[in-house]
Amino acid sequence: MLPAKLGRAVAASLLALALSATPSLAQDAKPARAQDAPMGEAYTGPVGNPPHGIAMHGSPALPADFTHLPYANPSAPKGGRIGWGFQGVFDSMNVFIRKGAVPLGMFDSTLGPNVYEGLMFRSYDEPFTMYGLIAETIKTDPERTFLEITIRPEAKFSDGVPITVDDVLFTIDMLREKGAPHLANRMKAITSVERIGDNGLRMNFADGSNRELPLLIGLVPIVPKHAITEDEFGETTMTPFIGSGPYVVESVKPGTRVVMKRNPDYWGKDLPIKRGLDNFDELIVDYYRNETSRFEAFRTGLFDINGEGSPIRWSKEYDFPAVQKGDIVLNVFETKTPVAMQAMVFNVRRPMFSDERVRQALTLLFDFEWVNANLFNNQYVRTASLFQNSELSSYQRPISEAERAILGDHISQIDQALLDGTYAPPKSDGSGNDRTNLRQALKLLQQAGYGLVDGKMTNKATGEQLSFEFMGLTRAHERLALAFQRNMMRLGIDMQVRTVDSSQYWQRWLSFDFDMLMRGYSASLSPGTEQFGRWGSAASENPGTQNIIGANSPAIDAALDALVAARDRGDFVAAVRAFDRAVMSGTYFIPLYHAPGQRVARRTRIAVPKTTSIYGYQSATWWETE
Template identity: 50%
Template sequence: MTAAVVLAFSLAPGAVAGDAAAPESYGLSMHGAPALPADFTHMPYANPDAPKGGRLTWGVLGTFDSLNPFIVRGLAAPQIRTYVVESLLTRGNDEPFTLYGLLAKTVETDDVRSYVTFRLNPAAHFSDGEPVRADDVVFSFALLRDHGRPLYRQYYSKVTKAEVSDPLTVRFDLAAANDRELPLILGLMPILPRHAIDVARFEDTTLAPPMGSGPYRVGAVKPGASMTLTRDPNYWGRDLPINRGLWNFDEIRLDFYRESNGQFEAFKRGLYDFRVETEPLRWHDGYGFPAARDGEVVRDTIKPGVPEPSEYLVFNTRRPVFADIRVRQALTLLFDFEWINRNYFFGLYGRSAGYFAGSELSAYTRPADAKERELLKPFATRIPPDILDGSYRLPVTDGSGRDRATLRQALSLLAEAGYELDGSLLRQRSSGALLTFEILTTTRDQERIALAYARDLKRAGIEISVRSVDPVQFDQRRLAYEFDMIQNRWDQSLSPGNEQAFYFGSEAADMAGTRNYMGAKDAAIDAMIAALLAARDRQNFVAAVRALDRVLMAGFYAIPVFSAGEQWIARWNRIETPKATSLAGYLPETWWQRVDSQAKQP
């Protein structure tokens, strides 16, 4: 194809580029400049001398019926996205949000980020040897915008024009987007081979191995059971500084397990190499088996620098039972975290009311500064004073499972919302309808928490049901919002951006397949997301994120269950890890197999 415009559509006729263009760069940061110099030799959390070879076996809880992670249909096997399909740029995992060149050798944008230009590495090619060209980039952009998951459509629809300047150069015009993160989002766009994709069938689930430009190719596949990724011996990017010390195994094998206890028993037998432990009881006293006692199994406790993963019981506010915020507040009071933490978690967890726990982005326990108050001024009457001044705290019970003080507070709120006790049952005064709902679970741990919560609610006259379903049904119902309450986690970074609209934005509430599970529709949330996207420096950005955190807390959209301040990793000692840990925590792509164990592999 000649150097011409291959895709153009107008969002703002007459829009012009912004400030003067910056020079081409080897990297791009959301705020400030990349931390690494242009001549960096490897990432600080990777071992450039790590030996190559062997196999990493990964035990995955769940199943899969598709190898296409870019569409809504099906349950796609993980790892395709990074191990097989690459993007123009890739993350530096020691920084809040900095990207370095991968398929793109350089990136260029202006100060207001009204456009972004990527110049591809001429050495880049797909696994079949075909070169990666600008046509593939524009093709991928249009394909994912029109046929991909909702988040792709949401992001890429902001682009005014995509233009191929020459076979190795593509420019995206963003003048109408008003979104400073968008150049980075485009930098993380999966690049798919134009010559190998049937657009008409792209949205169909498939087990046909996808083609990518990454370090691995899909090998053997047993639907729902296992998938093997095999190193591409002709991987074009193996000597890039960004890749030195990464992608060290000849094979990555993913074995899928339907049940968590069976998955753990398989680990104890050495059938897979590592596990991320999420069960405090198991971490506390489940590793007394011989291999762990003898040092064959190593346990690593990692404190990452990103917001702590937090679990929530999410209200689906699309349901009438949760429409009244006073009901949601009362149900939050009735969750006895202290009892659950002591009896189930050995006191290993904390809890935060916010969505960015344990980081500088969290508003919980912090008073709003002048910048936050200015952002929240149009919505000030909707933000409780204690959330604004940082004095709000989650309820603390006596841990007995029968705390009377929180029960009285909850019943008072429920009375204000129009409910009263009829004998031992809570009914709506106007209709006589019971206050009842269902908690949908998919794991034993979720079910255990839900049943404990059901016990707490029964003391207030609220009878609920707990339904446990398999992972496939759970995901299908979650994506279609066919639930009353579920347990969920929104993983957050130190640079939240466009994905916040996908998590909490009004538009996402009515769009199947988003992560706005609570159905939030709030102009204040939308305004704070817009503010964080428009922030030009870190100080204003942090203020906007904290303001978003306050609005979410004020909405009582979810009950905080716990926050995990550490990552618990158990691994067989045949797998070795770098001495340095990234800001993001553990990264299996930096691991390698101990040389003396490679010959012993089955």
């Protein structure tokens, strides 16, 4: 187990980088170039994983002799095409660097690693598990202080040249020196490299504090040393580099279209991890200048798949002729991953929000039922947990003995309803004027030292009206805030709604210069050190971090220490649930809503497997029926 001090030390080291999607892993001392790696000896000590795969917690679910991924159809036919449409433009085909806007489809989390691929391949039917792809064997110690791999002898790039240790070493150097931050930071965490025999290498890390690191490195795309110069690697280009993936780029229409063709000689097509995947002969990715033209293009058949992010449009605008004739089918794919927490957050550093009873009162005044019916056509579900819809959520689950041990004496900070699993966000009668909730809110405000004076909710000690500013960024923020403002006025609370430009919004966000604003908390099945930047006490008084709320809770800190120290899945789940309870108990925000499932419209000629992964649909498993 990692000691509590180590967890907080990790948090402190992340403060300056907490706004980054990927925390920096750079070391103080610049490591030697990987391409100068000396020969080393294979590790022979205790191992932390089987050679065919590695899981974030515990062991991989699939045995070494698995035949295919659980959500893939190994009998899926090959052939046909699939078309995607996105809003925007692109001006580069170099996916490895920060400069330039690149199209989706070559190497990304949306459409997958089609042109470029990593040492390992992720199974989306497990929280976070990687299986060998280019890497034939994977090895690390129980502390995860290194990653040692051997390269499959059959692995090769699309031009037929075998993938070697030199390509991996070249990739490490190029990404360290020129790569996009999320890739560069992973490579910078490698303190030294050793060659192991003719087709192996070991990447050493400073310590095992980031247990995700071997898995994250496994995701990094490997580039061909023989086909890219160091100068070319760091520049934008409309000529794609060679990859080792199942597709090659056939044509590019700058800014608007990329066509990728399945490589019939793809080296990995018969591997179990790839069986039933990469079924289309052609992938087409089109770009449109605005959302109106993009959606119209889908309606008229210019592309095949449309993931719909707006539940309102899903309920009102998918009645066009192609749907009515049965040429398009509407699917809602269920997932078992956490939904993002969208919330109106309090800045608890502000005097009016430092008393939790005031925050509880305002939470009662947000009428979700009215908002959902009148603004969103009843398309949303109320969110009640940072990890709702997953095994990590504490919602509707009584606290376990393992969680009690994690929280220790700090358990007294947790609301009883969150301990016994009966907590739920306030519910109204949907009228927009629920008198029961208004009375409960008034009682809490009176307990906090407020009272109505000439129709104004007034602090009896200072004589000042309860007043705050909601800072919004978009018209959608403003629309929701104005609906909330009506209930504030009923209790004499002065809620000012102000929409500002992007520059001012983010500057005030970074400097904690706000009373209330909207924000989202993305979540995964493997939360880690990024949570210290969002919720850790060490980040609460450091402008520039993601702890914009100002949470400073020993209960949260204790749960976070247990979270990063966990080694098996059971301990990890207990730690995350304890963390969830501690955060929800603090009333740091007004939880809003989410749309259940993944909404996707597709042409009926596109078939999908019967089994869906826990992360939802995976388009690499689809195929054409015509």
